Amino acid sequence: MAIYELKDVSKIYKVNNTITKALNKVDLSLSEGEVIVVLGPSGSGKSTLLNVLSGIDNATSGSIKFMGQEISHYKYEELCKYRRDYLGFIFQSYNLISNLNVAENVELGQQLAKNPLNISELLSEVGLAGQEHKFPYQMSGGQQQRVAIARALVKNPKVLFCDEPTGALDEATGKLVLQTIQNLNKKYQTTVIIITHNPSIAQMANTVIKVNSGKIVSITHNKKVLNAMKIAWA
């Protein structure tokens, strides 16, 4: 089933007299439960695509349907509710609250959920069992990212958006993080949408969408999905 359906979606920015088409009449359909990688160079429009899909920003025109529900005309409060109830986010810079320990950072996400997952179990699944009382500054980049993953997933979202999740990590740590995401996708059937400029990550995706200059260049459905630990790092 399509979790997202985009038809003729555009996002245009006007700065003084300059018009920038960050997204230009995009048509797209994304299946539920898949790992989807959106690939493109810097300025290609992939972040804009993430923004309109996740409700962080509104599209200038076109239709965006989430699970059959039109969300393109949602107001701020409706988008807030949409993100709260259905989405999880992982960022390149982790965005952990430095004054909260690991458990509390995950609890930040738990507070939003009606039926949250168990924090301790989730932390075990991301390989951080026993680390509940540590603070972010006491952890490596990879560990911090895994805390962020736990925080995003604790509310059992329908979709997990990952914005350059391995951008600040080395190869080994990056693969570990990707594997964690992959495992959780398999376990919870959460749709994962990864925005990246790293083509290696595409090897672990079910669907790879290439974006350039605001347009979908290609959509590829991988017949073979590699384990994250085995992908050839670019």
Place this chain on the structure above:
Amino acid sequence: MWLLFLNSLKGLKTKKVQMLGLIFLIMFTTGIYTVMNSSLDRMDSMSETYMEEQHTENMTILLNETKILSRENIADMFNSQITEWQDIVLDPVEVTDEMLLTYDQTELDAARDTIRANGVPEFMVDTILKQQIGKMLAGANYLVGILDGTYPANDMNTYIFYGCSASASLDATNQDPTLPYAKFCPSNPQTTSEDEEETTTTDSCDDTSSSTSNYATAILKLYSNFSSMTDTSKYGVDKYKYLSIEMDKLAEKYDFTYVLKANKVISYAVEGDDQSYAASVMIYEDNIPVNTPYLIDGVWPSKLNEIAVSPQFLNANKLSIGDNWNISGTDYKIVATAYAPDYIYPAVSFNTPLYDELRHTIIYTTEDTYNNFSGSVSKYYTARFNNFTGRYDSDELQTLVKQVRKDEYVTYVLSTATIHPRISTYTLEIKNNRTFTSYFMYVLLAIAVFIIIMVMKKRIDDERLQIGVLKSLGYKTTMIAAGYLVYPVVGSIVGGILGYILGVALQTPVVNLYKSFYNIPINEFQFYPKYLALSVLVPLIALSLLSYLVALFMLRQRPLKLLREGSNLKVNAITKAITKVTSPLPFKQRFKLSLASRSLGKLFVITLCAFCTGLLLVLTLIGSTMMNLMVEYTFAGASYSYQVEYGTIQDPEIIAGYNQDHTGEDLVLSSDLTLYQIEHSNGNVTTLKDTESITVSGVASDLNLIKITDSKGNDIANTLTSQVDGYDTIIINDTIKTLLKVDVGDVLVMTKRVNIDGNVQCANDKKFYISGVNQTFSGLTSYVSRSVLADYLGYSEGSYNYVYTDEYKSIYDESHEEVSDVFRVEDLKKNIELAVQMANYSIYIVVFFSGAMALVIISIVSNIVIDENKKHISLMKVMGYKEKEIKSVVLNIYTPFVIIAYLLSIPAMKAILRWIISLVAKDLDFSVPIVLSWQGALIGFAVIMVSYFLALQLSRRSLSKVPLAEALKRE
């Protein structure tokens, strides 16, 4: 370095709220500094010029009259009117040969020679000599009889006593038959009796155990009577024609010019107003060399019933020059408005000490008109040094005044600018306001420093990577720190200039406000460029220097550490501790507390701000109730409407017209006694290092109108009827209890101290057992049984000098000979209510100001908090948190600290006030009730919380503006 500074300057765009808040704070600080100091400078220069041009007195002089007035003077004043002395038959004293031997034989031989020279035969010489000595002793015995109470202290005996003890002039002796004292006074005019050797010349009462009996009190009675005889018009004497001769000598000796000033204080009713009006009436004299009247408008009075009044009185009563004003049934024409230079603070009556421009005025008029007014007359010498041109509050002037004070013919000198209340009220207010303004500025600048430090720290934290890069490139810390001077520099220059403009704009309204209280001619607007320089330079230098030093400290880290990612994420020990301690709390509370603990500096500033605001509010709220309580306690349950004061003790044995009807009234005998020792109930004895003068009022136990109650409202007057442990009882007031640390059960050891001609004498000790504490707070006052006090002072049982009544009788008319003052309770109450009303306005101003300052400071801090937590706010928005939820977590983090800080400020301010009062009350002889009602506490709480939440509300907009995309930004 310049580039870094310029870069910072451009970056201010993103710190608009913080910068504006800082500018406002400095503007406010320098604005108040400028307006107060420029207004005070203007007032000061106005008053200095005015006092110089109008020859305002430097001092008021009270002469030692009994020393100056000679026997001839006294004889001259009273001889023709008091003739009963001639009818006194002295009991003869037989002088024996043995008694002759006790005299100086050389003097006796000289006396014998004088007798022989008159042709007396030798065998009669000693007989005549004995007769002469016998007569002299008889006279001396009569004199002693006046002192020991054998003969009453009436006018005649006062005349004889002072005639004998007055300074002899030239070589006049008691042998001069033209003098009335010839048969009374001892041969040596300085010797009164053989008891003279017991006279003490010390200043203290250390030796009271073996002191004289009641000579001290007798002399006081005679002194009081003499003063009454010379001051009232009963005998029509003019002692000043004699005193002025001495004043002329003093003026030449100390080089000053003097004037005998006379004024009448009148009190009258005006239709439609239940409060009395009062005025100080003076004769207008052209070219008077001291306290020259100042004409504002119109012409000086020259005809009968023409008057000049103060312009405030004219305006308040909606009058114009040319209008008539009715005083006690007579119409007076207002021909001018004027000021009196010795009435800068025009307190015309001590019954209503607070100036009321509607009801109080000075009046200048002609001599005839002045004589027709009925009122309480005061006459005193005012003087001004001829060759002194310095300031009225200079040390040099005080030195000159002290010299005059030490003169043997001077009893007391009131130094105008520092003690005379009608002038010193003004001079001291200027001095005190200046001090307050300076400290106020320092406090606000200190707050500004904290704000700058917070803003800088945030910026340094945000820019740590850039700073690390700059350091790696070789930029020194001192150069990088210069970039952060943009805050104090911009804040000081912009805020300082705006503050100066604000101060200049407000100068005239503030001066006009002062003018409504003080009678000084206003001058033109004055421009004080120095305050522009100070308004900019003081904050610029102070804030820049401090900020620079702090920036250097904050930038001390090595480049590598700064460049390391996550170097800003470290959590302090307090946060870790809070995390542990708060683990049982709900997530939201834990999150708030962890955010609050993240920056202890901001937490400190907010808490300190709330605490200081609380202190200010509590001080104001306590102050507002203080005056009301003092009035309430002072007049608690009092049924009397008038207090009539007599110039002399109304002793039935002395006063001829004593028998007046006082049914339903309370008669009081009041006198000051000196307390020098306390015998505590626990057996300890305290001897006071500095003796205290206590006003002791003798009353009956069955009072009609006066109420003497304790703190619970119980009537305790009946404790005066009986003795306890053999001591007569005394009821003290709360001030005595607080200042001297005494209570019921202690014994006060007192004496009557009399200073006559610099010679201090003490009566016998009198011990009183404290039987109760009366709830009044002004002065050191007490109550005893009237008969006990009369007996101690040597008066007869029915004596009194005050009457408390609820009905004004014509016998109390102030022109009556014996009455010196009539005090109307309602006038004082209303006068104090006026002050309370004025105080209430200043309360509103203080409440508004403290609320506004709290608002500004909390707004700035909240803005910094939002700035600091931008990423977190954005993250929470992205995650799906509603704005309301984010606001309640991020913005309300300081709420419990603000509440706790305010609650702590209540006991803190009470303790501070108690300490201040313990320091000042000793000199001013009053204690005040320190009470903060629950309503007052709630008002203070409301002001703080309203300011706090208003500040948060203002910051809410900033929170809404934080973009969701902030969370997506890569670091």
